[in-house]
Amino acid sequence: MIASSGDVRRERLARLRVDLPAHGLDGAVICHGPNVRYLSGFSGSNGLLLVLSEEACLITDFRYEDQAEEEVNGTVEVLLATDGGIAALADRLVDRTHVRSLAFEAEHVTVRDRRELGERCASVLWEDMPPAVEGMRAIKDPDEVERLAAAVDVAERALDEALSTVREGMAERELAAELEYRLARHGSEGPAFDTIVASGERTALPHASPSQRRLAEGDLLLLDFGATVDGYRSDITRTVVLGAAKPWQREIHEHVLEAQAAALESLVPGRPAREVDRAARDLLEVAGLGERFGHSIGHGIGLEVHEGPRLYRESKDVIQVGNVVTVEPGVYLSGEGGVRVEEDVEVVDGGYRVLTSSSRALREL
Amino acid sequence: MIASSGDVRRERLARLRVDLPAHGLDGAVICHGPNVRYLSGFSGSNGLLLVLSEEACLITDFRYEDQAEEEVNGTVEVLLATDGGIAALADRLVDRTHVRSLAFEAEHVTVRDRRELGERCASVLWEDMPPAVEGMRAIKDPDEVERLAAAVDVAERALDEALSTVREGMAERELAAELEYRLARHGSEGPAFDTIVASGERTALPHASPSQRRLAEGDLLLLDFGATVDGYRSDITRTVVLGAAKPWQREIHEHVLEAQAAALESLVPGRPAREVDRAARDLLEVAGLGERFGHSIGHGIGLEVHEGPRLYRESKDVIQVGNVVTVEPGVYLSGEGGVRVEEDVEVVDGGYRVLTSSSRALREL
Secondary structure, rough: HHHHHHHHHHHHHHHHHHHHHHOOOEEEEEOOHHHHHHHEEEEOOOEEEEEEOOEEEEEEEEHHHHHHHHHHHOOEEEEEEEOHHHHHHHHHHHHOOOOOOOEOOOOOHHHHHHHHHHHHOOOOOEEEOHHHHHHHOOOOHHHHHHHHHHHHHHHHHHHHHHHHHOOOOEEHHHHHHHHHHHHHHHOOOOOOOOOOEEEEEHOOOOOOOOOOOOOOOOOOEEEEEEEEEOOOOOEEEEEEOOOOOOOHHHHHHHHHHHHHHHHOOOOOOOOOOOHHHHHHHHHHOOOOOHHHHOOOEEOOOOOOOEEEEOOOOOEEEEEEEEOOEEEEOEEOOOOEEEEEEEEEEEEEEEEEEEEOOOOOOOOOO | HHHHHHHHHHHHHHHHHHHHHHHOOOEEEEEHHHHHHHOOOOOOOOOOOEEEEOOEEEEEOOOOOHHHHHHHHHOEEEEEEOHHHHHHHHHHHOOOOOOOEEEEEOOOHHHHHHHHHHHHHHOOOOOOOOOOOHHHHHOHHHHHHHHHHHHHHHHHHHHHHHHHHHHHHHEEEHHHHHHHHHHHOOOOOOOOOEEEEHHHHHHHOOOOOOOOOEEOOOEEEEEOOOOEEEEOOOOEEEEOOOOOOHHHHHHHHHHHHHHHHHHHOOOOOEEEEEHHHHHHHHHHOOOOOOHHHHOOOOEEEOOOOOOEEEEEEOOOOOOOOOOOOEEEEEEEEOOOEEOOOOEEEEEOOEEEEEEEOOOOOOOEO
């Protein structure tokens, strides 16, 4: 697997090189970290990737000298900038007069950096980057799926261990610390995103950050978190109960699982992504809970925790083999509590494969 | 203290309102998270603060409804955007025809967002934001120093505990997990920055991220990390030895401590910040180690881990009462190992006060 990663990246660069001229571009300057990593292998925080028809180079600084060479492993040339990345880029372009138009990532480049690009590379016509790299990233190759599955596995191991530490009187933040500690112990490079631990009525806040609220008997307890393995991020949610579940808790959990099952069944290659959201929402609407499901059913995961395809109501994406997405319906009763259950799922020929293996049944601690 | 935080922020806004007209501006749109938090108290990830001469409002989204009201606590008005922050901003400005020129943060706003500002707020003249907020932030008030001191305290407690877990054969990443777990247990909201744990010859890499390298007898072991308390970040470094220190290890540690003492003595209000770097560098040059000290002596800390004043060779900043800075000389012998010792220091009348209290002596584990 490792031996072939250089080939995989060379193929990605080759596909980009076909795509750019189709948009009237002579090349592109990529600065968004996940895109740089996807194309070159470089994982440092300061990388600028110049892709031209016949060559590609990564510009970084002295801090990353060894790491960059090791990670790109010959896929692209490495240049160390002494006076900032854009100055080094301009130096590189100075005798490449055939390069007239270059793409840049308008949603990631700051106004200050765009000015510097314009000033230092005055002969270049700067155009918006088409979503070519994001399009490729939405379809995972087997290596990427393997890493995502590993990130799911780490998250599930950490979850089991963290739940075994739960006791009444523990603060949400303490439990979050236990969970993140176990993630790291099992090999996560860092939380995949800001860990959510919410309890009691706070479970009705879909984006609650862990507070000092203390867990009490009868509480719903919601954990939404993920691990990072080789840069790839899992994203799972489980909602459990401290003690015996009350009927209303059991009931909304049931509705959420039914909505999730419907969404999973609609994950079929070739279908519009918005139908996945629709399938879950229809069931919840029938149950009179449509208004209580205030977010979308899911999103792609990979080098970023939110990437393509987007599974929301107005999404124009189409489900494709190789997508890896979350499926995460939720029901939130303001002031009382909420339930969300989230799986990570790979789209395969004719259907789906769930990467998460934890039971979805309502667990009573 | 808490009761007065609204007053502190109102005073900051008042100072900004004096500064903006002096630059020919009718107001400013602040989007950089630490600046938004400094002025309004809001700590969420999606905030846009409009400051005009007679009013100020924070624009965020429904996820932050409760949190925003609680955090700003009446200092500014809160608006919830349904169609994106810039659209809400435009709505707000539509009947404020006296607003002609607004500042925006060119080093933080993306090209895409800048375009949207231009399109939706077509009558506004957009100018670069002067470094007014960053200038205020470089001088801490007593509340801020207290939070930084708390963040130092949490970091030092976590360090002591983490060092007690060190054993031969442990991976750097395992130790980083122990350290971050203890930071969280002592109340850190998250690591202040990416934790550095380096051992053996890897201590010669000033920016090493924790690897799978296993600790061995005789290794230097370098930990550079911090805690976050109420958004304020500490940043400390200690280098220890596993077992008995070798003479060369002891020697470079001595040189580093001497350089640090010299730098501390030059932390005098009114002096050029570059002299702090100079003081440490002079001593290391005399010892023939000037080339082995490849970074600057330090930087301000606060809501960001790197902020003003900057203590590098060409810095134009001047040391002022209320600055809180790191003082972190290092000596790195490629292929052998490195030593860095880093204190967090407040500048006070006539001198300095070290916030870190851990011994600087070379510790043998």
